[in-house]
Amino acid sequence: MPEPALLTSRFTTGEPTIGAHFVRAALAGAVRLGHDPVPLLQTARIPPLLPGDDRARVTPEQFTALVRAVRRTTRDEFLGLGTAPSRPGTFAMMCHACVGCPDLGTAVDRAVRFYGLFPGGPALALEHGAEEAVFAVRNDLRRLPEGRFLAECALVVWHRLASWLIGRRIALRWAEFAYPAPPYAAEYGRMFGCPVRFGAHRTGVGLARHWLSAPLLRDEAGLTDLLRRAPADLLRRRDYGTTVTEQVRGALAAALREDHRPARLPEATETAARLAVSPATLRRRLAAEGTSYRRVKDQVRRDAALASLAAGRETTAELAARLGFSEPTAFHRAFHRWTGTTPGSYRRLSPAPAPTSTSPSGV
Incomplete structure (x- = not known):
């Protein structure tokens, strides 16, 4: 399960904060499993009453600390949001399975097959079109609002990992979601850096097909360095200036x-x-x-x-x-x-x- 961003060492960056709805989503699996959310929030220096206020926001640093605390407590990379846990280390092994591939398309196909071996998480798919490819999450994750958070994180972490593998930021053409627009829908444009639409027939992102033929530029040594900070570094929000x-x-x-x-x-x-x-x-x-x-x-x-x-x-x-x-x-x-x-x-x-x-x- 991806972790949101660590705040940079200089706190004056103006980095976007994160709304209370995402805090509630990150806690939902642990709460459903019977864990007390108060110690988790306190570990992240988040006031325990804050998640109940829709106007409240937290820093990326606080949010990352919260997700780490939930991961430690649940021992689940899916934060308890799937139908079965993803054991710690699964994401790292997927990365090792992909890094030796000749091109991005092969790597993504391998990642999809890898996670297909484990039940309970996002059902990933790579769809090939004539000029466009789509990376999608096909299942509804128990139709829970918090399950959408897991699907959204899967899309974000895939995009960042794929960009890292080829050494270039992949420009997404669009992102779409198979549910109505939430009250905080305006935040999705900043998350994905592309036009966003809701009420679609699937949840996924679109990109030009030529990206799939891009060669992988990273090796095992680089991956080892990445995994020391991953998946937090992959979800760190970088200002690509796409809008x-x-x-x-x-x-x-x-x-x-x-x-x-x-x-x-x-x-x-x-x-x-x-x-x-x-x-x-x-x-x-x-x-x-x-x-x-x-x-x-x-x-x-x-x-x-x-x-x-x-x-x-x-x-x-x-x-x-x-x-x-x-x-x-x-x-x-x-x-x-x-x-x-x-x-x-x-x-x-x-x-x-x-x-x-x-x-x-x-x-």
Whole structure:
């Protein structure tokens, strides 16, 4: 089962945070098996009441720690979300089975056959078309909402692993899901970096067929290094700039990393010039992706604030200044709008940092 991303060592990256719905999904299998979710949340420095608030969000670091805790507790790479557990080490053996293949298509076919030997998880398939290939999850995973989370993670980790194997980022043409759009559907575009649709007849992603003939560039030595951090590194969200929204987010996050205080986030006209488009074109393209410049800027500030408060390395006043707020009270109002609580309450509710594991297995 894939692990979501570790936050980079610098907490000012503006890396997107993760909604409470994904926290609930990650916990669901352990809860169904009778495990107490509170210690799991505390291990990840997530307030125990947070999953019940749909507005709440956590950092990638917190989410990764939660998934690791669930994996340790359930001894299941599927986090208890399948009909049968996937024993720790299964993913690593699949990677070893694939790394010696001559091309990506052969590797993916082998991965599909490998996981087909084990019941209880995503039923994977690689479909070949004349110009397009589809990597799909064919089963409904018990028709549970949390089972969708397992299917989505399977698609994400496959995409990242396949890109790593050929040494190039594979551009997905689309991602589709065999269930209605959830309230948090807007987050899927950031997860997959391509157009997304719901209510489809299957769950899968599409890519140009030529990617399957790409030769594998990785060897056993490289795989050994990858597996020291995997599967967390494969699910680490990398900003590939495949959408206008991601390009704008990258420009704003870069501004927050600059050393001067307060931060000066670029105006829409400046970002449009950087992207070599007119302001009107930028607004139109962002609207086509279901967002706006103001909304993206708000999200970048929100995610940077949550990352900082979870890390505990800045005072509230320092954080407000770094995010470009004219005064701390303005930051407090914005934070309450984002989360329904205050920065101080959010920080107090977070447990003390857990010791950092040095295990090479990543669990």
